[in-house]
Amino acid sequence: MPDAADLPALLKSLEQLPLPTAVRESDWLFPIIETVHVLALVTVVGTVGRLDLRLAGLIRRERSVRELARELLPWTWAAFAMAALSGLLLFSSAASKYAANPYFRVKLLLLLLAGLNMLAFQLGAGRRMAQWPAGTVPPAGARVAGFVSLTLWCAVITAGRWIGYSMH
Amino acid sequence: MSLHAVCAWLAATPASHLMQAHQWMVPAVQTVHILCIAIVFPAMGLFCLRLALLAGSSRHLTETARRRLPWAWAALGALLATGALLILAEPTRELPNPAFQAKMALLLAALALTLWCQRAGRRPVDRRAASGTGALARVAAAVALLLWVATAVAGRWIAYLIET
DSSP: OOTTEOOOOOOOOHHHHHHHHHHHHHHHHHHHHHHHHHHHHHHHHHHHHHHHHHHHOOOSSOOOOHHHHHHHHHHHHHHHHHHHHHHHHHHHHHHHHHHHHHHHHHHHHHHHHHHHHHHHHHHHHGGGGGOOOSSSSSOOOHHHHHHHHHHHHHHHHHHHHHTOOOTT | OHHHHHHHHHHHHHHHHHHHHOOHHHHHHHHHHHHHHHHHHHHHHHHHHHHHHHHHHHHHHHHHHOOOOOHHHHHHHHHHHHHHHHHHOOOOHHHTHHHHHHHHHHHHHHHHHHHHHHHHHHSHHHHHHHTTTHHHHHHHHHHHHHHHHHHHHHHGGGGGGGGO
């Protein structure tokens, strides 16, 4: 067993596990998992983006933020779980190569920032969500969170698309 | 003119040359394409799913069908435009590709069925009950949902079935 601090060796041993090896060696597994990844991530970005646009005050306001969040977020989380799981499988099939890829690193950083932005919103402006009635634009803090989230998710997709062009 | 000749002609246009000369252009257009899919796919998917699952409640069926999905239709326009650019940039990657041809057929079927569901759902409740369109519209919506998924799947497989 390699030392936990020895990341290169850890990534190598991850690649050698049975499932990552199967993904790497099969002609079909990688494209199939990648297809699941794309279906999941468009669902994540499509649903979270709609909520972001509502937070930012850029779409129709006839439904309250809370109502929209209740409808969309279960889909976001289910799809995110699928995207994360399929992404982990794709990563593990060539862990060392992905870990060294600058676009992959940027994508992880952007995902982390999107998570932190969401956390800041939940702990900050979002706590008073119940008081934002339908038909109104949320307060400035929430609008900023919406804009930041939208920007970060677009950047995540961009970085992800570039991984595919830089892995050869 | 054969498909091969069409590809050669498209690839010889100045616009195609421009996109071939700058390597970042194709992935950039693909990124916009995927962002548009992120608008269209969940919108159409949730719309079809909602229609398919509404067990007999005609009022909700009508309400759901009334939603005109303005964002989805606008994004679909942008999808077609970016898709056209991608064909122009790499015509032999797309036009003769069986995954691309399947994608276009699936897209047309998904679009036609979604529009039909929307129209069927909008009909007055009493007429719908008499003609049994409610149940039919729900089955059609479920099929439309599968067709949207299949369209996206075929799109992803273009990259794996390129003619060499």
